[in-house]
Amino acid sequence: MSESRFLEDFAVGQVFAADEEYEMTPERIHAYAAEFDPQPIHLDADAAAKEIFGGIIASGWHSLSVTMRLIVHSNVFGGAPVVGVGVDHLRYLEPVRPGDRLRARAEVIDVRPSRSNQARGYLVLRVTTTRGDGTRVLTQDWTVLVQRRPESPQA
Amino acid sequence: MSESRFLEDFAVGQVFAADEEYEMTPERIHAYAAEFDPQPIHLDADAAAKEIFGGIIASGWHSLSVTMRLIVHSNVFGGAPVVGVGVDHLRYLEPVRPGDRLRARAEVIDVRPSRSNQARGYLVLRVTTTRGDGTRVLTQDWTVLVQRRPESPQA
Numbered sequence: 001m002s003e004s005r006f007l008e009d010f011a012v013g014q015v016f017a018a019d020e021e022y023e024m025t026p027e028r029i030h031a032y033a034a035e036f037d038p039q040p041i042h043l044d045a046d047a048a049a050k051e052i053f054g055g056i057i058a059s060g061w062h063s064l065s066v067t068m069r070l071i072v073h074s075n076v077f078g079g080a081p082v083v084g085v086g087v088d089h090l091r092y093l094e095p096v097r098p099g100d101r102l103r104a105r106a107e108v109i110d111v112r113p114s115r116s117n118q119a120r121g122y123l124v125l126r127v128t129t130t131r132g133d134g135t136r137v138l139t140q141d142w143t144v145l146v147q148r149r150p151e152s153p154q155a
Numbered sequence: 156m157s158e159s160r161f162l163e164d165f166a167v168g169q170v171f172a173a174d175e176e177y178e179m180t181p182e183r184i185h186a187y188a189a190e191f192d193p194q195p196i197h198l199d200a201d202a203a204a205k206e207i208f209g210g211i212i213a214s215g216w217h218s219l220s221v222t223m224r225l226i227v228h229s230n231v232f233g234g235a236p237v238v239g240v241g242v243d244h245l246r247y248l249e250p251v252r253p254g255d256r257l258r259a260r261a262e263v264i265d266v267r268p269s270r271s272n273q274a275r276g277y278l279v280l281r282v283t284t285t286r287g288d289g290t291r292v293l294t295q296d297w298t299v300l301v302q303r304r305p306e307s308p309q310a
Contacts, residue, residue, distance in 0.1 A: 036220040038227055041236040051236050060239045061216075061223045065191040068216045072193055081196040081206055084215045087295075090242035140242075 004080035006149035007121035010111050017105035018073035021132070022066045024058050026098040032062040057095040063102065063138055064090075067129045070104035076125070083145040085122065090140035094131070101132040109141065113148065121146050159235035161304035162276035165266050172260035173228035176287070177221045179213050181253040187217040212250040218257065218293055219245075222284045225259035231280070238300040240277065245295035249286070256287040264296065268303065276301050 033042035037059035040047035048056040072082065096102065110124035123146050129138040188197035192214035195202035203211040227237065251257065265279035278301050284293040 032220075036224045038224065039236055052238060059223070061220045065187075065216050065220060068214070069191045069193065081194055083207060084247050086247060087245035088243055090245070092239050092241060 003078050004147070005076075005078040006080075007111060007113065007123070007146045008149045010108050010123055010146070012108050012111060014108045015105055016071070016074040016076040016107075017103070018070050018075075020070055020073050021101040021103055022070060024062070024066070024096055024098060024100045024102060026056075029056065029058045029062065029098055032065070033059050037061055053095050053097075055097065057097055058100075060092050060138075063096045063129060064140075066102050067104045067127060067138060070102065070129075071106050071125075071127060074104070074106060076106055077144075077146070080147065085143040085145055088141045088143070090138070092138060094135055094137045096131060096137055100137075102129055102137070103131075104129045106142075119148055119150075121148055158233050159302070160231075160233040161235075162266060162268065162278070162301045163304045165263050165278055165301070167263050167266060169263045170260055171226070171229040171231035171262075172258070173225050173230075175225055175228050176256040176258055177225060179217070179221070179251055179253060179255045179257060181211075184211065184213045184217065184253055187220070188214050192216055208250045208252075210252065212252055213255075215247050215293075218251045218284060219295075221257050222259045222282060222293060222295075225257065225284075226261050226280075226282060229259070229261060231261055232299075232301070235302065240298040240300055243296045243298070245293070247293060249290055249292045251286060251292050255292075257284055257292070258286075259284045261297075274303055274305075276303055 041051050042059050045056055106125040106127050109126045112122050114120040123144050125142045127140050127142055128136055131137050196206050197214050200211055261280040261282045264281045268276040278299050280297045282295050282297055283291055285291050
């Protein structure tokens with residue numbers, strides 16, 4: 001476990017990314033969808049072939065779940081937990097198909113202290129998920145709670 | 156598989172909900188987090204006890220995945236696939252803890268034809284996830300693509 005990062009350690013423009021790809025294998029797409037998104041476009045090749053994407057695609061929530069894994073592995077917060085406040089402007093840009101390999105990155109787009117609690121602040125991260133050829137498949141903005149660095153005892 | 160619903164079948168104020176609860180058992184919370192959100196607050200009781208929520212909580216993305224399951228089971232689109240365009244205003248309101256039983260509902264808050272494609276339209280659904288005591292744990296607004304009803308052949 002690495003050291004926790006505090007609000008004061010972040011600045012607009014910083015980018016965090018794990019050196020990791022996650023392969024959306026047919027088995028993983030099926031297992032996730034069977035539990036969490038049981039629709040024919042994710043589970044049934046014949047039915048999916050007749051729908052808008054012409055074949056099986058991964059659940060959007062599966063790609064979002066994988067994105068969380070990749071951002072956790074980017075170690076953006078060091079040892080501190082990622083406490084999500086909300087997500088805005090999430091857009092599904094392209095479908096994710098069996099065999100696609102996902103990557104994710106987080107860019108700091110806002111850093112602000114809390115108005116009501118001097119010990120805390122908020123970070124806004126623009127999170128982008130790409131597939132192997134670099135095409136963006138998902139974008140979203142996360143607002144997360146971060147502790148401020150405790151003040152040193154007075155000398 | 157029930158009949159597909161088209162844009163013309165939706166109106167602001169309609170509510171869809173499955174008569175289903177999903178229990179967030181310790182095993183499910185652990186299995187999801189191990190794959191998709193490997194942080195100590197979801198996986199390690201001793202570490203979680205020292206953090207902001209005082210014990211293990213479910214990954215927010217786990218609760219969101221379960222929400223998708225419950226909305227699919229509400230049959231909001233009949234047999235048509237749910238084609239997500241985006242998510243806005245997602246807010247994590249309360250933590251979800253082991254043993255919580257989740258429910259979800261979707262309320263239609265906007266219905267609009269596409270300006271660029273006469274065969275399609277957009278629906279905005281306010282999706283609310285609650286736990287057993289009725290407390291809201293998550294809210295979010297989904298924009299989804301829906302086909303318009305094909306015109307009847309002229310008589």
